[in-house]
Structures are given as structure tokens and as C-alpha cells.
Amino acid sequence: MSIFRALDAAASALIAQQRAMDVISNNIANAHTPGYAREEALLAPRADERIGGVVLGRGVHVAAVRRIVDPLLEKALTGAEAQTRFWQTQAEALQNLSPIFGNLAQTRLADALNRFFSAWQGLAAQPADPVQKALVRDAAQTLADTIRTTRAELVQAGDALRTRLGDGIARVNAILDEIAQINAELARLESQPNAPAGNLRNRRAALLQELASWIPFQQVQNPKGELMLATPGGGLLLAGTNARHLAVQQNAQGKLTIVWAKTGAPAQGLDQGGRIGAWLQLHNTRIAGYLQSLDAWAGDLAFRVNALHGSHAQADWTSAASNPALPISDPAQPNALAARVVSGSFTVHLYDATGAPVQPGGYAITIVQGTTTMNDIAAQLSALPGVIAQVDAAGRLVIHVQNGTLAFGQDTSGFLAAYGLGGVFQGHDAATIQLAPAVAASADAIAPGYADPTTSAIAPADGTAAQAIFWLASSDLPTRLDAWIAGFGTDLQQAQTRAQSAQAARDALAQRREQISGVNTDEEMIAMMRAQRAFEAAAKAIATTNRMLDALMGVIR
């Protein structure tokens, strides 16, 4: 045996321990790097050498640098991350919506509704008092404004989500591109033996984790060992080095959908997790639901208050807009309350310039559901003495009485309430509700009593209409509003609870991953001491061999 073999074996140990130290140092350096998986240098004896009849070892080498991960745990962690982000994002966004729904100190819409009913109670007690009428008008104005503001704020919150969704999808596409690049690099490196690919895999793992915070996905390896990512609906997001981009699309109803950028076809299942899923659900389901309920409630409020409103005589009246080509009860009318118009009639009370009724008991205007149009009503009204009625370009019924006034009453068709004629409000939902033009022009148009069906007389101290509107305070209108607000509270509470439990599940998995893949600096210190000692021993072996060589050389000299 050559003495140089001993030097060679010791030298291999120096190199191997030095590499091991490199791995240990890298582990220590990344001990607190998010997503880093510790590595281990696997030492193995070099291939033996047979010399004569003797088999001799040739030292040591680093056979591989192994990345310590549990693939199943990594997958579970990305799934948990998607769920945690989904609920956390919902909880945060709903918390941001909270001021719109108010708090007990300032309940906003509920306060405005309370003040509205209180004002009618005051008018019912003092029907002839102009101050009470002014208070009712102010309360009605505040209520309509608060409803519209609430709706506008919800719409604005939805629009902000759409913007964030666009930014989020751009980031998802960038992540997919980067993972595709890493896949290409990995494929190149791993075709060579012992190539250092650990950090690329760490980078890819971190990107997958970030991707999971945006969208839910499934990951599999194809038979070639390439990473493939798919949406929960089965659409391929990434196959090896090919990434498919996503885009956001909004349909005519305002609903947002995530589609494949190239084909425009919907990418299924992305609303089930991640921030993108949370924003989709908030925009398409939660906020859309709040808006739908608010619209229905505001329309119902306007209709029911108008239906109970009393009679006030004045010369000019204007209804809400319509499509004159369609019957006034047609659900296709731009007025959502049109569907509430039924066959029936309403009474028009006409008064002369002195205020005396032209015909005590008034004139009946007939409405047939599905048939009567705005023009038909204009024609019936124009046939009355001194009345000029026409439908303007916006489909509004415009009425003028020459040398006299007109009051409405006894409406069994719902037309007056739906189209805001003689009512308190015009508008059919939370976006359009506003004071009726007559009320907006003068608080005198607030009518606390009804025209007598026989004499057409309107008694100034008749507070029966005001009282009937006040009694709506015990109807389902306030309780539906309370339910709407409490429903939001339930959504918020549910999102917060789910976020907490998802976070707990994710933290448990993260802890488990940390136990397997995390760096324990004490362990690394011990490994470092081990490597250091081995290095020192190998160096000693070299020094000893060197002295042996010196001795040998001395003999020769």
C-alpha cells in the first residue's frame, strides 16, 4: 500500500467535512427563513480498492445533500394556507364593511328609520302643524339619503374588491410564470449528478405557499416527475414549464368570474379558497346579497308608505319614469314596483280655484293589470274638467290642472304607490329612492289625512294617514332591517370564527412542518462540532502521514 493512499483518504475527509460544514452553515443561515427546509449532507465511504488480495477503503465523500421535507405535509400546508387566507380575507373585508351597518351608538339606517316613524307620530298628534310636516319631510329626506348612501358605500366596497381581484390575478400569473421558470431550471440541473438544486426547490416551495394564499389548487407530479398544478375544478394551471394565465371578467349583472386568459372559459373552483376566492365570494355573494335585500326593502318601504300617504291638493303632479310602450304593471318596466300594480282604480278629487270640490266624491280612474299603459291613464285624466295630462320623453306622467287643484285617493290598484304619485317617495330600490317631487318642493305636500270619499273634503286635523304610516313602526319593515343588519353580523362572526379555526389548523401543520423541516441550531451546532472534530482528525492524519513521509525521506537521504 502506498503511503499516499492514506493522504488521499484523509484529504477526502477534509473535503467531505468541509462540504458538510457548508451545508450546516447554510442551515444556520436560513434557520429563520420562511419556507426553508433544512438540508443534510449524506456522507458515504468512497468505493473500495482491491490491491492484491486486500480490499482497502479510499476515504469518504458527500454522496448527496438531502432536503428534509414531507411531501404530503407540504401539500396539506398549501391547502390549509388557502383556507386560512380565504376566511381571514373575508373576516377583514367584512370588518371593513362594519361602519356601513353602524353600531349601537350610531345605527345609521335603523336610527334614520326610527326618526322617520317618530316624525309621523308627531304629525299624527298634530296634523295641522306645519312644523310637524317639515319634521316629517326632513326625516323622510334623511331616510332616503341614508338608504342611498348605504347602498353607494356597499357598491364602492364591491368595486374596490374588483380592483384588488385584478391585482391578485396579476400576481398569480407572475407566480405561475416564476414556478414554470424554476421547473425548467430544475429539469436542467437535475439532469446532472449532484447538482445543487435545494435552494431552487426551497424557492419553489415558498412560491407554492404564496400561490396557495391567493388561490386553491391541487398539485401532482406527472410520470416524468414534473410538477403540475390544477384548479379545484380540474383546469390545468401549470404543467412543467407551461403556465396558463388567468383573467377577471365581469358579466352584465356585475358578477365577477375568473377565466382562462386565452380562451375566456371560466376557471372552475377558484372561489373555494385563497384571497381570490374570498374576494369573489364577497363580491358575488355577500355584497350582492346585501344589496339585493336592501333594494327589496327600500322598494317595499317606498311602496307601503306611499300607499298609506294622505291626500294633498295641488295643481301639478309628476310620476316616476316608465316605459310608455309597456303596460304599467309589466315586470319589464324600469320601475321594479310595476309588478305590484294590479287591476283596480284610484280616485282623482278635483277642486276649483276657491278649493271647493268640482265633483264631491271625485272621479275614478280604472287600471287593468297587464293592459293599462301610462298613455291610457293620461287619456283618462285628460278627459276630466280642466286637467291636462301627458307622458313626457322619460315616460313620466305629467299632470296640470287649470284654475284648480287635484288630490289623489282610494287607490286599490297600487299604481299611485308604485309610481310615487301623491306619495312621499319616488324610486323603486335603494339606488333610486328619493323624495317625491311634490314633497321635495314643499312640506305642505306631506298629507296626514285622506280626502273624504263622499265629499272630497280634506280635514286639516285628520291624522289618520299619518297614524297609519306611524303604525308601520310595528310592521315587518323595521324587523326586516334589523334582520339585515344582524345577518351581516352573523356573516362577520362566522368569518372570524372560521378564520380562527383555519388559522389554528394551519398553525398546527406549520408546527409539524417546522418539526420535520425546520432548523434546530443546537442540532446544527453539534453537527458542526462533529464535522470540526472529523476535520481536525483528518488533518492530524495528514500531519502524521506527512511525518511518516519525512521519516521515510530521511531514510532515503
Place this chain on the structure above:
Amino acid sequence: MRVTQEGILQRALAGATQRWSEIARLEEAVASGKRVRSPGDDPSAYRAALATKRALALAEGAKHALALAEARLAASESALHELGNLLTRARALAVRMTNAAVTAAERQAAAAEAQHLLSEALAAANRRWQGEALFAGTNTSATPYALQAGGIVYTGDQGQRTIAIAPGRSVAAGIPGGTAELLNALAALKGLADALAAGKANLGAEIGALTAAHEGVVRRTAEAGAALASVRREQAVWDEMRTALVSEQARRTGADLPATIARLNEARNALQALYLAITRMQSLSLVNWLR
């Protein structure tokens, strides 16, 4: 089980975040004295609190409406009482004038006095309160009773002025318009004034009419008084209801302060213990022992 330094820090961070969030929530509850402030705190309690808040607003409205009804009824009762006094004085005058020894000059003076009593009675019957005629039914802008050639004319309506207290609950805020008692009273006074002006000596019929009218007015006065007493009883009921609602609202939304403060201290201690544990764990690392 492998334990890493990063794992210890992550657990510590999660624990501290949770404790801080709990401390913030409890401190807010202690500062405001409220357990429920927004819909997300407790949706069902919040919904009930909204309903109670509405009921409190209604109770305030009811209190105001009852005060209004009370004042209006008191004004009506006072006017009716005044009318009753006028009828008593008129009857006394009529009895005095029935004596045959009454001179023409005395009769003339009595006629003037009767006319004055009629004017005062008309003023009482047309009494206004906050701009509204008290005895005109719901046609409160009218001057309901007028003296015309044919007698007393009523231009109000037959309506009853009511005031809404709460949904489905109203109270009468006066007597119905155009009641026979008021018309009879005014007619009886006019009859006396006319008889005295005509120099009529036998006033038996007029005295009878005045007596009957007085009884009628007294009956209506008693009715107004009864309505007033009823309104006052109702005021007491609403006051009690309001107190009960305030107490219910406080119970439903208020924080249990002793328990909240105890939990706050517990959370603070837990946070301190957590920090201590982290510091101790960190000091045990091998890094600290290697030189």
C-alpha cells in the same frame, strides 16, 4: 419530537397575538362598559338591542303624545267648565228676572248681561289651543260655532280628535265635534238673551232649557275629566315601560365589569408568563454555551 428555535418563536408569536387581541377586546369593553357594540359582537343580542332601541324611541314618542293629549284635554275640560259656570250664572239671572217686581230697567240690564254671557259662551265653545279649535271635531281650522239669524250654526265636523300613542293605540284628545250638549248650551243662552230682550216675564221654559243644558255640559266635562285621568294613568304605564326598556338594554348590551376586569388581568398575566417562558427557552440554547 424535534423542537426548533423558529418553532418556539412561531408559537410565541401566535400566543402573543392571541393574547394582545383578547386584551384589546377586554380593555375596550372595560372602557365603554359595553359587551355588544356592533353587529359582529353578538348578532342576536345586537338585533334584540336594535328592537329595544326602537321600542325606547316609541316610548319617548308616546310620552310626548300623551303630554300633548293631556294638555289638550285639560284645555277642553277648562273650556267646558267655564261654559258650565256661564250656564249657572245665566240660570241664576233667569230665576232673578222671573220675579214680577223686576223693573223694565232691571230687565234691560239683565238682557245685556245675558247677551254678554252668550258672547262668553261662544268664545269658550270656539276656544283654540295651539291654533286648533278644541270643539270642531277634526276640522280644527274652522271657527265652529257662530251666531246667525236662524240661531247657532255649527261649521266643524263630527270627527273625534285622537292622538296616536303607539302603533295600534290611540287616545281621545278631546270631545267629539258637533256634540248636542254644546249646541244646546249655546241655544239655551241665546233663548234667554232673546227672551230678556223681548221683555218676557215668564222665563220658566228658558230656565228649564238652561238647567238641561247645564246637566249636559257637566256630563261632557266629566267625560273630558275621565279621559284626562285615563291619559295620566297611561303616562305612568309608559314611564314604567321606558324604565324597564332602559334596564333591559343595559342588561343585554352591558359588560359584566368585575368578570371582564378579572379576565383582563388573567390575559395580562398569561402574556407576561409567555414572554418569560420565551426568554428562558432562548437562554437554554447551545449557542449560549459555546465559546
